[in-house]
Amino acid sequence: MKRSFSSFIHLRRCFLVVMILFALSSVVKAQLSTDFYQQTCPNLLKIVRTEVQNAIKSEMRMAASLLRLHFHDCFVNGCDASILLDLPDGEKSAFPNVNSARGFEVIDAIKSSVESACSGVVSCTDILTIAARDSVVLSGGNSWKVLLGRRDGFVANQTGANVGLPSPFDTLDVIISKFANVGLNVTDVVALSGAHTIGLARCATFSNRLFNFQGTGGPDSTLDSSMATDLQNLCPVTSDGNNTAVLDRNSRDLFDNHYFQNLLTGKGLLSSDQLLISSDLADTTSIKSLVQSYSSNSNLFLADFANSMIKMGSISPLTGSAGEIRKNCRVVNS
Numbered sequence: 225m226k227r228s229f230s231s232f233i234h235l236r237r238c239f240l241v242v243m244i245l246f247a248l249s250s251v252v253k254a255q256l257s258t259d260f261y262q263q264t265c266p267n268l269l270k271i272v273r274t275e276v277q278n279a280i281k282s283e284m285r286m287a288a289s290l291l292r293l294h295f296h297d298c299f300v301n302g303c304d305a306s307i308l309l310d311l312p313d314g315e316k317s318a319f320p321n322v323n324s325a326r327g328f329e330v331i332d333a334i335k336s337s338v339e340s341a342c343s344g345v346v347s348c349t350d351i352l353t354i355a356a357r358d359s360v361v362l363s364g365g366n367s368w369k370v371l372l373g374r375r376d377g378f379v380a381n382q383t384g385a386n387v388g389l390p391s392p393f394d395t396l397d398v399i400i401s402k403f404a405n406v407g408l409n410v411t412d413v414v415a416l417s418g419a420h421t422i423g424l425a426r427c428a429t430f431s432n433r434l435f436n437f438q439g440t441g442g443p444d445s446t447l448d449s450s451m452a453t454d455l456q457n458l459c460p461v462t463s464d465g466n467n468t469a470v471l472d473r474n475s476r477d478l479f480d481n482h483y484f485q486n487l488l489t490g491k492g493l494l495s496s497d498q499l500l501i502s503s504d505l506a507d508t509t510s511i512k513s514l515v516q517s518y519s520s521n522s523n524l525f526l527a528d529f530a531n532s533m534i535k536m537g538s539i540s541p542l543t544g545s546a547g548e549i550r551k552n553c554r555v556v557n558s
């Protein structure tokens with residue numbers, strides 16, 4: 225009787241230990257980690273790096289385009305590769321992406337190399353996350369350890385893209401609230417805006433500043449006047465808005481802090497860029513002083529940028545058994 229009672233206690237204890245281990249393992253599984261594919265795809269990082277390198281070799285701008293794709297993925301329904309889906313009412317045709325988002329063929333090429341090495345285990349959204357990091361590094365920015373283990377979603381959300389992604393015509397308070405909606409604070413707003421140290425923007429995204437800004441009959445007074453003249457020539461009123469200007473006139477392909485130096489001299493390209501220093505709200509928050517710090521301290525910017533990228537890459541990931549590992553990044557598995 226005594227023996228069976230003590231073995232009952234023993235059994236209960238074992239059961240408890242097993243339950244705790246089980247609970248712990250499911251917690252661990254639900255988190256992103258740097259070694260997620262260590263067993264299942266040990267060469268993943270090498271494969272992605274090589275593919276991004278190839279893409280950039282044929283077109284340097286691709287670094288910027290891949291970085292932006294990751295941002296536009298994560299801000300809409302979390303990082304779930306929703307932007308990659310080819311659907312008639314998908315995110316690709318949302319205002320911020322149509323005739324604008326690019327790099328989809330490069331993601332296809334990376335996915336295909338990854339599938340050849342380790343079939344069916346690496347998500348498209350993780351590939352996008354690694355490609356964004358590599359794009360920054362290959363453009364001269366700091367590296368960071370990429371957290372992995374996101375899974376791909378089943379839906380795209382065009383409305384989510386239209387309302388959730390910041391617009392170059394937004395006021396600073398709207399931009400701050402769009403970042404806050406996905407758990408990012410004003411430090412993240414300023415640091416991540418520094419991504420505009422590389423890449424291009426179409427006239428359509430800034431030409432409102434050039435001729436009759438807010439009914440003033442002239443260009444935006446916060447825009448440097450010789451830069452305004454250049455841009456007026458690039459983007460005449462009669463043009464289709466498809467010409468492009470570099471976001472950082474100082475060093476278009478280099479990932480550095482020149483974006484912030486430009487803002488100090490009225491050389492931010494988008495209205496949303498220049499507002500980080502010219503708006504009243506930038507003055508009354510830590511935003512303006514952060515722009516000043518980044519403009520004079522490149523290491524601080526590069527370190528903060530890396531931190532904010534890790535935060536952005538952690539927006540509402542699908543983990544564990546949620547979502548799926550897409551075979552083709554453009555379509556959900558049947």
Ligand code: HEM
Binds near residue numbers: 390
């Ligand atoms: C703060 C709010 C932001 C606004 C309003 C904004 C807006 C824009 C616009 C209008 C363009 C040009 C698009 C076109 O020509 O069609 C652009 C380009 C770009 N954006 Fe942003 N953006 C913001 C934040 C970010 C963030 C957080 C990142 C990444 C971390 C980013 C990365 C880029 C890059 C790299 C390009 C150049 C893309 C290329 O050359 O293909 N942007 N952005």
Ligand SMILES: *[C@@H]1O[C@H](CO)[C@@H](O)[C@H](O)[C@H]1NC(C)=O
Binds near residue numbers: 379385
């Ligand atoms: C799409 O995004 C909107 C805005 O973020 C959200 O309210 C809605 O639930 C999303 N829809 C789907 C199907 O995820």
Ligand SMILES: *[C@@H]1O[C@H](CO)[C@@H](O)[C@H](O)[C@H]1NC(C)=O
Binds near residue numbers: 510
């Ligand atoms: C934003 O969040 C980071 C941590 O993710 C923190 O270090 C930073 O101080 C925060 N910035 C503000 C202005 O609260």
Ligand SMILES: *[C@@H]1O[C@H](CO)[C@@H](O)[C@H](O)[C@H]1NC(C)=O
Binds near residue numbers: 323464465466
């Ligand atoms: C701008 O270029 C895109 C293709 O990238 C084209 O579909 C669009 O019609 C062009 N816009 C205008 C106004 O011509």
